[in-house]
Amino acid sequence: xxPELEQILAEFKRRSGFSEAxxxxxxxxxxxxxxxxxxxxxxxxxxVLQGSISxxxxxxxxxxxIQKRIPRNRLQSPEARYLLQTLSESLNIxxxxxGDDFFARYTKSVSNAEAQITAxxxxxxxxxxxxxxxxxxxxxxxxxxxDKQPSAWIDMQxxxxxxxxxxxxxxxxxxxxxxRARLEKAPNYKDVLGGIDRMRRNEGLTDxxxxxxxxxxRALFAHGVPDVKNYFLFLDDFHVIDPSxxxxxxxFIYSIARGNNLFLKISAIxxxxxxxxxxxxxxxxxxxxxxxxxxxxxxxxPDKAAKHIExxxxxxxxxxxxxxxxxxxxxxxVITRLVWVSAGVPRDALNIFAQAMTKGATExxxxxxxxxxxxxxxxMVSQKMRDLDVDVPEGPLEGDLTTALELIKDFCIxxxxxxxxxxxxxxxxxxxxxxxxxxxxxLHVISEGITVGEAGRKYLALILDYGFYxxxxxxxxxxxFNKQTGRIAYKDLRKLPVFVP
Amino acid sequence: MKTPHLLRASGxxxxxxxxxINIISRNALSAIQSEINRNVKQLFxxxxxxxxxxxxxxxxxxxxxxxxxxYASYNVSRAVRLCEDGEFSTEVADHKKVGSxxxxxxxxxxxxxxxxxxxxxxNLCDYDHTCLIGDLVTSVPDAIVLVEEFLRDARTYIRGxxxxx
Numbered sequence: 076x077x078p079e080l081e082q083i084l085a086e087f088k089r090r091s092g093f094s095e096a097x098x099x100x101x102x103x104x105x106x107x108x109x110x111x112x113x114x115x116x117x118x119x120x121x122x123v124l125q126g127s128i129s130x131x132x133x134x135x136x137x138x139x140x141i142q143k144r145i146p147r148n149r150l151q152s153p154e155a156r157y158l159l160q161t162l163s164e165s166l167n168i169x170x171x172x173x174g175d176d177f178f179a180r181y182t183k184s185v186s187n188a189e190a191q192i193t194a195x196x197x198x199x200x201x202x203x204x205x206x207x208x209x210x211x212x213x214x215x216x217x218x219x220x221x222d223k224q225p226s227a228w229i230d231m232q233x234x235x236x237x238x239x240x241x242x243x244x245x246x247x248x249x250x251x252x253x254x255r256a257r258l259e260k261a262p263n264y265k266d267v268l269g270g271i272d273r274m275r276r277n278e279g280l281t282d283x284x285x286x287x288x289x290x291x292x293r294a295l296f297a298h299g300v301p302d303v304k305n306y307f308l309f310l311d312d313f314h315v316i317d318p319s320x321x322x323x324x325x326x327f328i329y330s331i332a333r334g335n336n337l338f339l340k341i342s343a344i345x346x347x348x349x350x351x352x353x354x355x356x357x358x359x360x361x362x363x364x365x366x367x368x369x370x371x372x373x374x375x376x377p378d379k380a381a382k383h384i385e386x387x388x389x390x391x392x393x394x395x396x397x398x399x400x401x402x403x404x405x406x407x408x409v410i411t412r413l414v415w416v417s418a419g420v421p422r423d424a425l426n427i428f429a430q431a432m433t434k435g436a437t438e439x440x441x442x443x444x445x446x447x448x449x450x451x452x453x454x455m456v457s458q459k460m461r462d463l464d465v466d467v468p469e470g471p472l473e474g475d476l477t478t479a480l481e482l483i484k485d486f487c488i489x490x491x492x493x494x495x496x497x498x499x500x501x502x503x504x505x506x507x508x509x510x511x512x513x514x515x516x517x518l519h520v521i522s523e524g525i526t527v528g529e530a531g532r533k534y535l536a537l538i539l540d541y542g543f544y545x546x547x548x549x550x551x552x553x554x555x556f557n558k559q560t561g562r563i564a565y566k567d568l569r570k571l572p573v574f575v576p
Numbered sequence: 577m578k579t580p581h582l583l584r585a586s587g588x589x590x591x592x593x594x595x596x597i598n599i600i601s602r603n604a605l606s607a608i609q610s611e612i613n614r615n616v617k618q619l620f621x622x623x624x625x626x627x628x629x630x631x632x633x634x635x636x637x638x639x640x641x642x643x644x645x646x647y648a649s650y651n652v653s654r655a656v657r658l659c660e661d662g663e664f665s666t667e668v669a670d671h672k673k674v675g676s677x678x679x680x681x682x683x684x685x686x687x688x689x690x691x692x693x694x695x696x697x698x699n700l701c702d703y704d705h706t707c708l709i710g711d712l713v714t715s716v717p718d719a720i721v722l723v724e725e726f727l728r729d730a731r732t733y734i735r736g737x738x739x740x741x
Contacts, residue, residue: 101713104704108693108713121685140693140713 076100079131080109083139086127087111091120092161093396095153097144109139113396114154116141119179120396149403150436150443158395158403162429165391166422168209170216170228170309177217180394182386184211185379185419188368193218195305195338197329199313199361201345202370203516204462205422208342211370212309215340219307226307227253235315242320243285243327244274247292250308257306261298267291282323289330296337305336314347321349322358329359339365346514371513373419374521374538377560380419385410387421388428403432405444411560412445416452416541418519427451449545456517456542463515479508480517483574487539488553491572494544495521495556497534498574505576509535516540521556525568536568582611583664590662613739616659620734620741623652627723638709638716639701645723646698649691650674652730655741656681659734671695682729690714690722 076084080100088094097112113120120141128139146152165172173180183189184207192198192215202208212228219226227250234242248271251258258264270288274280296306308328316324325339332339339359341350350365351358359365373380388400388410397403404410413431417424428443430451435443463476487494498509512518522536544550556571557563577584586592593608630644653674657663660678674695675688693713700707714722734741 101711103700103711104706108696110713116686118683118686121683121689125685125689140689142714142718 076109077107080107080138082131083124083127084109084111086131087124087139090127091123093120093153093157095156096396097146097153106138111139111141112144113141114143114145114149114152114402115393115396115398116143117393117396119176119394148441150432150441154396155403155432155436158392158397159429159432161391161395162425165425166205168213169230170213170311172213176394177213180390181210181214181217182383182390184370185373185376185383186368186370188370189214191366191368192340197332197339197359197365198341198368199348199350199359199365200340200342200368200370201348202342203344203420203514205420205426205516206370206373207421208370209311210421211368212311212340212342215307216309223302224304224307225254225257226309228309228311231310231312231315236317238317238320240280240282240285241275242316243324244271244280246310246324246328247271247331248275251292251295254306257300257303258295258298260300261295263291263295263298267295285327286330289327292331293335296331296335305338307338307340308332310339310341312343313341314343318347318349322352322355325350325359326357329364333364341365344514345369345371346510372520372523374519375523375563377414377419377521377557378562381411381414381560384414384417384419384421384424387425391425400428403443405442408445409443409448411558412448414560415538415555415558416448416455416545418516418538418540420516423455423516427455430454449541452542453545454542456540459516459540459542463517476508476511476515479505479576480512482576483512483518483539484543486572486574488544488550492552493554493556493572494541495536495538495571496574497525497527497536497568497571498576500524500533500535508576509537513537521563522568525565527569527573534573536571577666582608583615583658587665588662589658589664593662612658612662615664616655616734616739617741619651619655619658620730623648623650623655623727626651627727630723631720635716638712641716642694642701642712642719643698645719646674646694649694649723649726652727653677653691656730656733659737659739678733681733687726687729691726694719694722 084098088096099110099112101108101110111120111124124139124141146154149155188200188211192200192211200208200211216226216228229246229249234246248268251264251268251271255264270291274284274288277284310328313321328339331337349358351360361367373383385400392398392400392402400410401407409431413424413428417427427448428451431443431447434447434450438447440447483496487496498506500506509518513520517540518537519540520535521538524533525536526532527534538556544553557567582589589608589612593605593612596608597605626644627648630641630648633641633644635641650671653676654664654670656677657673675691677684677687681687697712697714697719700711709716712719731741
């Protein structure tokens with residue numbers, strides 16, 4: 076290959092991220108042509124290639140192109156390896172995820188929450204780990220970036236477990252620093268920043284000191300800046316703040332934001348979050364001060380959840396020069412099984428699919444099978460059980476949860492031989508444990524409320540995580556609820572066995 | 577192209593029209609626009625006639641096929657450029673612009689790259705007596721698909737500008 080083509084190839088790989096792309100060099104009488112080969116050469120790759128050609132040989136122009144080819148072994152193709160790398164990068168979302176390709180790779184939520192999250196209102200997005208909370212917040216952030224509207228993004232992990240009052244001051248400083256380009260036009264910007272720095276140095280800082288300072292910060296946001304409609308403050312993974320401090324912290328921030336063109340967009344795990352303290356009347360009261368967006372109930376609409384999961388995987392596959400995720404699967408049953416084993420949780424689906432791809436490739440197979448998905452899911456349940464140890468403090472609750480889970484497993488797998496069941500919604504500890512197991516993704520809600528017989532008694536419909544009864548295949552003795560991810564009929568829910576704790 | 581002809585009056589008839597806006601009447605401006613539109617249609621029709629000729633050839637005439645397919649796309653590309661920004665040229669160098677399409681044209685980069693490759697293949701077919709069918713970068717069936725897709729997208733694009741082609 077001539078040096079110019081080598082430069083173009085290197086530049087293409089660097090710009091696209093597709094470092095193992097197949098290619099051939101076509102030798103002609105008076106020139107060489109670099110022909111890159113992909114299963115689905117999309118516009119993105121041509122755009123990158125054109126950019127690479129013009130950066131290396133602006134005058135010469137033509138030297139390289141891309142052609143479609145179907146790889147002999149799909150799972151071991153460069154495209155599949157690129158997808159594995161991309162899936163791995165997608166498992167944790169930060170404000171920098173996906174760069175300029177964000178909108179091409181984003182798949183809208185099952186409940187179409189995008190219109191809400193971009194609205195000028197306060198929102199709390201609740202969802203389990205991997206449900207897509209941060210992605211939804213990031214969608215709003217990127218939409219605002221596109222519209223040239225200012226936002227600040229605080230990754231709350233940096234403040235994990237904090238209970239001290241200085242956490243308020245630290246978050247304010249980070250917010251004002253991120254918004255510097257717009258806020259510094261206000262006459263008191265430097266004074267406010269100086270005041271914050273003094274408070275950070277104050278060892279004996281009290282709530283009252285902070286409270287007295289907040290009107291100055293309010294004035295900062297109230298100062299009109301041309302072309303700024305409003306400000307958004309994103310607080311990602313808010314639940315990592317110590318529960319005793321959460322409502323107090325939100326109270327301070329909300330007192331700056333309220334009616335002041337500053338809107339809060341918060342993501343959190345619901346059962347680990349306390350936004351309002353009803354005794355001291357401090358915090359953010361739902362739904363008066365903020366509206367909630369819940370991402371936990373994907374399996375109540377399994378047909379939509381299936382489309383959503385497939386849509387997310389398709390977006391990643393197409394980004395990696397594959398026509399669709401189905402291209403890598405032996406049949407459509409692979410995706411329906413993936414939806415159930417991941418319980419509609421996007422991150423779990425990506426993770427399990429990546430594991431299933433690796434297993435298929437290791438076995439020398441060309442495509443992912445239902446068996447590969449089953450095995451990956453059964454291994455994932457061990458990870459979730461480890462989460463139980465990590466997320467639940469040592470003590471009686473941990474033991475209680477393990478016992479509750481064992482009872483449910485026994486009920487579903489041995490006694491009733493069904494993977495779905497009902498439990499009455501009661502304001503009792505036993506029901507709280509069920510919700511905790513839902514949070515840990517060991518149980519999954521398939522209906523939020525159903526009346527079976529007697530009026531006034533409502534039941535939650537749940538399925539036990541697939542990982543408990545799938546190995547190479549799903550246990551034959553367990554009747555799987557709604558295997559094909561169809562729309563759920565109430566008559567089928569009413570027939571489910573009732574678990575009494 | 578015989579004189580007098582609107583497209584001979586300026587290298588860019590849209591720019592010419594914009595510069596005459598305070599000099600000639602609204603009716604005269606409208607007549608210029610109608611004439612631009614008529615030429616867009618004729619260029620598109622010329623491209624279609626090359627395409628229809630190309631697909632009628634049998635596979636032994638692969639040189640003719642590739643050559644006419646290229647000319648189909650080149651003339652339709654000229655129609656798009658005339659419609660979009662009033663650009664028209666009869667210079668040889670204009671062939672280099674076969675893939676210079678408007679920013680909003682669908683799959684702009686893909687067409688820019690693949691039509692340029694087709695142009696290179698056409699040069700081999702028309703001028704290199706030693707070339708073999710295996711020297712083509714784009715196979716004949718792929719070239720037909722490429723040009724059909726381009727013609728379809730161009731038709732939609734031009735219609736979106738209010739010119740029925």
